[in-house]
Amino acid sequence: MKFLVDAQLPVRLARFLESAGYDTIHTKDLPHKNATSDTEINSISIRDNRIVITKDSDFLNSFLTIKEPYKLLLITTGNINNLELEAIFAANLQFLSELFVSHSYIEMTRDSIIVHY
Known part of the structure; x- marks a missing residue:
């Protein structure tokens, strides 16, 4: 499984996912860094089969309208510190991996995972 972590999430999250064995890039790793457009992020995601991890609802809108x-x-x-965010990922990463085998849109809150069909 491969990830692309969007700009409003910390680089630290991308490095955590890498250390857990996942092929992960952050927008800061891209040529235009955090100024990379959503269109370009979508293109990279599709080209490389990368799951976009974001807080940006614009990606939800594009996913629902043009897949x-x-x-x-x-x-x-909501607002969360980096340690809390990393802890949520650590607790749920295996389950997320399993869900993404057959699902394309998942939402993660502080205390739940919501699979959207």
């Missing part, structure tokens, strides 16, 4: 990005993990935790 881009490839797959979407929408983070709806």
